[in-house]
Amino acid sequence: MNYVIIGNSTAAVGCIEGIRAVDxxxxxxxISDEPHHTYGRPLIxxxxxxxxxxxxxxxxxxxxxxxxxxDTILNTKVVxxxxxxxxxxxxxxxxxxxDKLLVATGSRPFVPPMEGLDKVEKSFNFxxxxxxxxxxKAIDSNSNVLVIGAxxxxxxxVEGIVDKVKSVQVVDLANRILPSILDEKGSALVxxxxxxxxxxxxxxxxxxxxxxxNTATLKSGKxxxxxxxxxxVGVRPNTELVSEIGGEVRKGIVVNTKSETSIPDxxxxxxxxxxxxxxxxxxxxxxxxxxxxxxxxxAGMNMAGEEKVFDNSVPMNAIGFFDYHIITAGAYTGDKxxxxxxxEYKCLFTKDGYLNGFIMIGNVSKAGIYTALVRNxxxxxxxxxxxxxxxxxxxxxxxxxRDEKLGGAL
Amino acid sequence: MKKVxxxxxxxxxxxxxxxxxxxxxxGIDDMVKALKGKTINPRIRIEEGDSINFAVQCRHCDDPxxxxxxxxxxxxxxxxxxxxxxxxxxxxxxxxMACPYGCIMPSEEGPMQKCELCTKNGCEPACVxxxxxxxxxxxxx
Numbered sequence: 001m002n003y004v005i006i007g008n009s010t011a012a013v014g015c016i017e018g019i020r021a022v023d024x025x026x027x028x029x030x031i032s033d034e035p036h037h038t039y040g041r042p043l044i045x046x047x048x049x050x051x052x053x054x055x056x057x058x059x060x061x062x063x064x065x066x067x068x069x070x071d072t073i074l075n076t077k078v079v080x081x082x083x084x085x086x087x088x089x090x091x092x093x094x095x096x097x098x099d100k101l102l103v104a105t106g107s108r109p110f111v112p113p114m115e116g117l118d119k120v121e122k123s124f125n126f127x128x129x130x131x132x133x134x135x136x137k138a139i140d141s142n143s144n145v146l147v148i149g150a151x152x153x154x155x156x157x158v159e160g161i162v163d164k165v166k167s168v169q170v171v172d173l174a175n176r177i178l179p180s181i182l183d184e185k186g187s188a189l190v191x192x193x194x195x196x197x198x199x200x201x202x203x204x205x206x207x208x209x210x211x212x213x214n215t216a217t218l219k220s221g222k223x224x225x226x227x228x229x230x231x232x233v234g235v236r237p238n239t240e241l242v243s244e245i246g247g248e249v250r251k252g253i254v255v256n257t258k259s260e261t262s263i264p265d266x267x268x269x270x271x272x273x274x275x276x277x278x279x280x281x282x283x284x285x286x287x288x289x290x291x292x293x294x295x296x297x298x299a300g301m302n303m304a305g306e307e308k309v310f311d312n313s314v315p316m317n318a319i320g321f322f323d324y325h326i327i328t329a330g331a332y333t334g335d336k337x338x339x340x341x342x343x344e345y346k347c348l349f350t351k352d353g354y355l356n357g358f359i360m361i362g363n364v365s366k367a368g369i370y371t372a373l374v375r376n377x378x379x380x381x382x383x384x385x386x387x388x389x390x391x392x393x394x395x396x397x398x399x400x401x402r403d404e405k406l407g408g409a410l
Numbered sequence: 411m412k413k414v415x416x417x418x419x420x421x422x423x424x425x426x427x428x429x430x431x432x433x434x435x436x437g438i439d440d441m442v443k444a445l446k447g448k449t450i451n452p453r454i455r456i457e458e459g460d461s462i463n464f465a466v467q468c469r470h471c472d473d474p475x476x477x478x479x480x481x482x483x484x485x486x487x488x489x490x491x492x493x494x495x496x497x498x499x500x501x502x503x504x505x506x507m508a509c510p511y512g513c514i515m516p517s518e519e520g521p522m523q524k525c526e527l528c529t530k531n532g533c534e535p536a537c538v539x540x541x542x543x544x545x546x547x548x549x550x551x
Contacts, residue, residue: 014478040482046500052482056498059483290479290508297478318503327507364503366512368476392512394466395457405469405511407415407547 001026003303004088004096006078006241007104008032009041010289011270011296013060015102018300018308020068026304028070029096031088035075036129038064042289044132048160054129083245083263100303103253103261103268104296105238107287111231116211123229126157138228139165146170146216146226148208150177152319154232155194159321162198169224170200171216173207181317181328185338186359189345193324237272237285250274252285257311259299267303269295275313279331279356279374286315312375318364327367330357330374337389348389353380366392411490412550414454414527414535416465420545421456423463427537427546428452431467434528434536451518453525454537465537465546467525468492468513476524479508484521491529496521 003019005012008030016028038059046052065072077091081103087095109125117123124135135157139145143165147154150172162168170177176187177194194200206218216224237252248254248262252274259267270292274283294310301308316329324343334351344362348355348370355373369392373383388396394406402408432450433441454467470492477485477492484498485505494514499521505514506522517523527548528535538548 042481042502043500046502051500052498057482061483289481289504290475293478316507318507320501320503325503327503329507364506365515366509367503367507368505368509368514369512371507372510393457394464394511395459395462402418402464406464406466407417407551 001304002097002099003028003102003300004098004100005030005102005104006032006088007102007106007270008034008036008038008072008074009104009106009270010059010292011104011106011299012102013038013064014293014296015104015267015269015300015303016068016070018297018302019304020300022301022304022306024069028068029073029098030065030070031073031076031078031090031096033075033077034128034130037062039129040289041128042156044126044129045156045160047129047132048136048157048164057129078241081241081245081266083266086265099265101266102259102296102299102303103242103266103272104270104292105241105272107235107237107271109231110234110236112233114208114211117231119213120211120229121213122227123231126153126230126232127235132160135161135228135230142166143227144169144225145228145230146224147230147232148172149230149232149234150174150202150204151180151232151234152178152317153235154230155321156319157230157232158194158200162200165228168198168200169203169226171203171206171208171218171224173205175205177202177204178319178326181315181319181326181359182361183332183347183359185340186326186345186347186361189343189361190321190324190326193343194321197322197324235271235287237287239272242266242268250283254283255295257298257309258302258307259295259310260302267299269299276311277314277331278312278377279314279329280333286313288315288317290316312377314375316371316374318367324362325364326359326361327364327371328357328359329371330355332357332359350380350385354378355380369393411470412527412548413470414467414525414538414546414548415551416546418462418464418545420543421463421465422543422545423456423458424542425456426540426542427454427465428456430536430540431525434531434533435523451515451523453513453515453523455512466511466513467537468509469511470527471510475508475510476505476514479504491527492524493526493529494522494524496523 039057243249253268271287275286298310334349337348339346349357384396431452436444438444
């Protein structure tokens with residue numbers, strides 16, 4: 001069996017480990033347009049922060065490819081898939097044949113058209129290790145940095161650089177920060193923390209009308225001078241290889257719970273796909289690392305002939321700024337249970353007898369117990385909700401659950 | 411594989427396992443020097459209730475969502491044992507988000523810590539050895 005994987009990040013690694021759990025012999029080829037050994041992509045902000053380095057960022061050990069008998073073709077782009085001949089064409093003119101193919105092409109930065117952006121000499125995205133290295137080279141203690149985008153990527157970038165530069169300003173079209181994972185109260189708390197702790201200046205409800213080399217004029221008329229620009233407005237999934245050959249794409253590549261696309265023998269996983277969010281019962285792109293791994297793993301096992309279903313995808317995020325941590329999961333609809341205490345905030349959302357989602361800020365201890373309730377759709381009738389709403393604990397679970405998981409009397 | 415199991419009927423909630431865990435993982439030979447005057451940060455934690463208590467530590471899951479969620483590859487599973495390479499951990503808390511038992515927590519130094527069945531301490535699990543009521547056992551099931 002010839003397995004070919006386009007991409008070399010989390011979904012690809014999940015796929016390799018999934019294949020090898022079933023098939024130790026088949027040939028695996030990984031093709032990536034990046035030149036690096038697989039690395040933890042969300043670590044790039046921690047590298048700027050000094051909490052890790054290129055060596056420690058390796059997502060799997062140095063001997064990973066060798067041990068798993070994987071051939072790598074790096075620094076090489078796949079330009080097209082021939083689904084009839086079952087081969088992929090590379091940008092160096094060569095082709096690679098497959099029996100089973102995984103498309104794990106991830107996403108790319110979305111840069112909206114902004115007048116004068118081409119005049120900005122020091123303009124960066126923040127997606128890849130090379131982006132982070134380039135940004136690191138461009139900044140110093142005199143830099144005034146403007147970040148467009150107050151989402152997960154933009155603000156992790158801010159955390160990574162704020163202590164290395166003179167000032168950081170953030171502009172976002174939305175009226176609050178981190179709108180994809182927080183409610184209004186949560187956004188306000190985290191914004192205030194970042195303003196107070198690191199003097200980060202936010203301009204919300206606004207966007208850039210025009211750039212000159214070192215100045216952004218916003219729609220409101222406000223002018224911001226800067227030396228270095230980071231554009232982190234959002235991302236777009238890399239779906240073209242599949243859409244060009246008639247595969248179903250709705251925003252992302254459409255896959256089933258076995259990670260199969262609409263084209264035989266072609267699978268997809270990770271940020272380039274749409275997943276079914278069990279908390280909202282809607283299809284959406286869930287661009288988080290655990291989702292990429294689990295989809296990739298399911299793809300790998302199915303490619304190798306063992307049925308594996310990944311069917312409990314939910315958005316879930318852990319993000320922190322310095323020592324201030326945030327953990328969220330699920331959807332924010334239903335009845336709310338709220339606890340506020342200074343910089344600590346917790347909101348639980350219950351709906352139809354389930355914990356449908358939660359936000360924890362400040363104190364995130366044992367958050368995974370809540371996450372499990374959301375992911376497993378545990379009926380709250382089986383849980384002492386009065387106990388567990390105060391703090392995540394196994395004491396609130398059914399005795400039979402504890403006996404099974406922790407031991408119990410033999 | 412042998413794992414640590416707790417019988418909640420027998421757990422007294424005495425917290426000795428927490429102290430033995432903190433001592434075993436301190437790297438200090440003298441228990442008094444290791445623990446005196448310190449707030450312990452053990453990898454095994456007692457949950458206390460009105461009528462029952464029980465100790466909880468990493469279940470070394472068959473399908474470990476912590477390992478599959480770890481953004482740095484710091485968490486890994488070998489021969490059934492889930493360990494953490496603290497030199498790779500950046501303290502992102504994704505494992506705290508993922509662990510269904512609440513068994514991964516930050517160490518004093520920053521990176522996450524978890525029960526590794528005392529494999530790095532050169533002994534059988536210290537929590538089990540010191541349990542006065544045999545409520546915690548280390549065995550294959």
